Amino acid sequence: MAVYDYDVIVIGSGPAGEGAAMNSVKKGRRVAVIEEQDLVGGNCTHKGTIPSKALRHSVKQIIEFNTNPMFRDIGEPRWFSFPIVLNRAEKVIANQVMLRTNFYARNRVDVFFGRAEFADKNTIIVRGTANGEETLRARNVVIATGSRPYCPPDIDFEHPRIYNSDTILKLSHTPRTMVIYGAGVIGCEYASIFAGLGVKVDLIDQRDRLLSFLDGEISDALSYHLRNNAVKIRHNEEYASVVADQGGVIMTLKSGKRIHADAFLWCNGRTGNTDGLGLEKIGLVANGRGQLEVDDHYRTGCEGIYAAGDVVGWPSLASAALDQGRAAAGDLLNCxxxxxxxxxxxxxxxxxxxxxxxxxxEELTAECVPYEVGQAFFKDTARAQISGQTVGMLKLLFNRDTLEILGIHCFGDHASEIVHIGQAIMAQKGEANTLKYFINTTFNYPTMAEAYRVAAISGLNRISNI
Incomplete structure (x- = not known):
């Protein structure tokens, strides 16, 4: 059995693993990455972020084609099946894999495809590689194994009508009706996708409102637009049983309701991928959700062992995972x-x-902060009118005494891009982090960025009118 020595071993090639590996190798360390799947990229590339967002983009284009009167000169509204839409996502995945494979090759990072298991804190056995079993040794290890959908044992996920947020990508047809259990971020995203394909969706939420961590007004807007697309949202419900046969799926709720659908999608909770790592050999114990506890330097309870990304829990976002991986490597390298x-x-x-x-x-009210609100509705902006994407708004929360920006909330087309303008300003110090920046800055016209100036003026008007 071959033995290889490295400075840093990274388990997992998702965003956190990639961030840790690249930061380490750029600092002159010899790095190995272990990936359980056949290709690099982790679940982010193959089962989560990339495929779901590529799917969403395709469905968005379909909706625009079917609802824009200009396209009626080309042809009548069209129906697109889920497998056809998924085909584009697969092309994006292939491009991402090629890009990331080149990252590792160009930076001379050795990638081992197999299952990692600790022998001790400095030694990892990689099983199932092309060469059989191989042993890697290093002073530092970064665990970046990600997460997978939590699947309760009383639901038969082997049945062809029952899916989780990973296996839904193997759906080979377009169901007419679907029940989505779990109205978190993933559940709401897939409810949007399938509703956009004309599927009648029941979205089951265990809480009393969607995505309760959001600003209430934004949560209400999401509920309205999901319902406007024929999604039936059922709040404060829990399942009692899920039974499937050749005729469909029946979900029985604890409230006594029974919902019949062609397909069932489970989107309720995720589990860290820590089983099989042999953590007991290095004195680590994952919590009930398979996650590892780390300190504010991403160090676990075992010296030299770090963890980053979904396997440590919050915030479970690809964007944060990449930065966490880089940070973990930065700490172990004393950067x-x-x-x-x-x-x-x-x-x-x-x-x-x-x-x-x-x-x-809600948070500012509870903290008794004297805040005010500035809003810009997209329907009133020239750029949104030109693009036809008039749904949504930008909402700025600021201290009415100092004008410091306290919160930015955006709902609408390209919201995830628009927010970063405000993010950059919030990170500044002094008067640079106030509404005055947006008042005193000239924005290109027409742009969506102009919404910041409109919202800022709206906020100042609220103060002057009181």
């Missing part, structure tokens, strides 16, 4: 540019999409 990732914008790719950063109205 001065280390930072703890705690300010992360929310990006939710529903139709329309949502992005936010900072405090919500």
């Amino acid at each position: 001065e540019d280390f930072r703890y990732i705690n300010e992360v914008p929310t990006g939710i790719y529903t139709l329309p999409e949502i992005s936010s950063l900072g405090k919500t109205e």
Whole structure:
């Protein structure tokens, strides 16, 4: 059995693993990456972020074609099946894999495809590689194994009508009706996607409103537009049983309701991929959700072992995972540019999409902060009227005494892009982080960025009118 020595071993090639590997190798360390799947990229590339967002984009284009009167000169509205739409996502995945494979090759990072298991804190056995079993040794290890959908044992996920957020990508037809259990970010995104394909969706939410971590006004807007696309949202419900046969799926809720559909999609919770790593050999224990506890430098309880990305829990976003991986590598290499990732914008790719950063109205009210609101509705902006994407708004929350920006909430087309303008300003100090920046800055016209100036003026008008 071959033995290889490295400075850093990274388990997992998703965003966190890639961030850790690239930061380490750029600092002159010899790095190995272990990936359980056949290709690099992790679940982000193959099962999560990339395929779902590519799917969403295709469905968005279909909706625009079918609802824009200009296209009636070309032809009548068209129906597109899920497999056809998925085909484009597969092309994006292939491009992402090629890009990331080149990253590792160009930077001389050795990639081992197989299952990793600790022998001790400095030794990892890689099983199932092309050469059989191989042994890697290093002073430092970064665990970046990601997560997978939590699948309760009382639901038969082997049945061809029952899916989770990973296996839904193997759906070979377009169901007429679907039940989605779990109205978190993933559930709401897939509800948007399937509703856009004309599927009648029942979205089951265990809470009393969608995505309760969002600003209430934004959450209400999402609910309205999902319902406007014929999604039936059922709040405060829990399943009692899910039974499938050749005729369909029946979900029985604890409230006594029974819902019949052609397909069932489970989107309720995720589990860290820590089983099989042999953590007991290095004195680590994952929590009930398979996640590892780390400190504010991404160090686990075992010296020299770090963890980053979904396997450590919050915020479970690809954007944050990449930065967490880089940060973990920065700490183990004693780099001065280390930072703890705690300010992360929310990006939710529903139709329309949502992005936010900072405090919500509910949080500011509870903290007794004297805040005010500035709003810009997209329907009033020239760029949105030109593009035909008039749904949504930009909402700025600011301190009415100092004008400091406290929260940014955006709902509508390209919200995940628009929020970053405000993010850059929020990170400034002094008067640079106030509404005055947007008042005193000239924006290109017409642009969506102009919404910041409109919202800022709206906010100042609220103060002057009181």
